[in-house]
Amino acid sequence: MFTGLIEATGTIRSLETSHGTTRITVAGPANLVGRLHTGDSVSVSGVCLTALDINIDSNLFSADLASETIARTSLSRLHSGSIVNLELPTPAGAPLGGHVVQGHVDGVGVVQSLEPASGNAKRPAADWRLRLNVPEECARYIVPRGSITVEGISLTVASVKGTAVEIAVITHTYAVTNVHTLSAGSLVNIEVDVMAKYAERLSGSSVAQEERKFELTLEYLIANGY
Numbered sequence: 001m002f003t004g005l006i007e008a009t010g011t012i013r014s015l016e017t018s019h020g021t022t023r024i025t026v027a028g029p030a031n032l033v034g035r036l037h038t039g040d041s042v043s044v045s046g047v048c049l050t051a052l053d054i055n056i057d058s059n060l061f062s063a064d065l066a067s068e069t070i071a072r073t074s075l076s077r078l079h080s081g082s083i084v085n086l087e088l089p090t091p092a093g094a095p096l097g098g099h100v101v102q103g104h105v106d107g108v109g110v111v112q113s114l115e116p117a118s119g120n121a122k123r124p125a126a127d128w129r130l131r132l133n134v135p136e137e138c139a140r141y142i143v144p145r146g147s148i149t150v151e152g153i154s155l156t157v158a159s160v161k162g163t164a165v166e167i168a169v170i171t172h173t174y175a176v177t178n179v180h181t182l183s184a185g186s187l188v189n190i191e192v193d194v195m196a197k198y199a200e201r202l203s204g205s206s207v208a209q210e211e212r213k214f215e216l217t218l219e220y221l222i223a224n225g226y
Contacts, residue, residue, distance in 0.1 A: 005097045006085045008028060009083050013026065023062050033054065034059075035088060041103070043088075044086060045151045046190075047105055074188065108187050111130070114131075131165070135190070141197060148165070149190065
């Protein structure tokens with residue numbers, strides 16, 4: 001499990017496809033790559049991947065992208081030099097600083113704009129407004145002041161109208177993640193709050209179970225005044 005608090009950014013070194021398998025290689029900071037072991041989970045721009053071929057001397061690690069990962073995320077559309085957000089799983093008992101993030105991307109959003117909230121991009125302390133469109137199947141789980149994961153970052157929704165979502169981004173997040181590399185048309189990985197999905201599932205299951213158990217009987221009619 002992750003929390004959406006990005007530890008560092010990394011750089012895509014290569015994306016290679018061979019015999020139907022796509023392998024991504026990422027260069028990251030020594031203090032993060034040095035903690036990886038083969039088979040460990042690592043979040044790359046919000047996608048939970050399995051670390052392979054770790055090279056501590058070069059601060060590189062690789063991961064294979066399954067066909068589902070290629071279809072559901074933006075990773076296969078990146079290129080050498082792309083900046084990605086990196087996070088290692090949260091140890092049991094550690095503070096949960098963001099929200100529960102699985103690294104299971106629900107869909108790909110499209111950035112519409114990224115502008116300073118003050119209207120002055122030169123002001124160092126300027127907050128930013130990130131506006132994007134999300135897939136319709138994701139929008140149903142997004143609410144104002146609720147949590148959303150964009151590129152692996154735990155963020156708070158400012159407003160949502162249909163599939164249009166606006167997010168306030170603080171200066172720190174803008175500077176230390178790949179948000180500052182985004183522009184109109186950029187593709188971003190979206191993970192909605194898993195709690196919302198579970199709530200919907202449980203609510204639907206509960207209703208279905210009650211409907212299945214209900215039977216119109218003479219006893220029911222008498223008990224309800226018929």
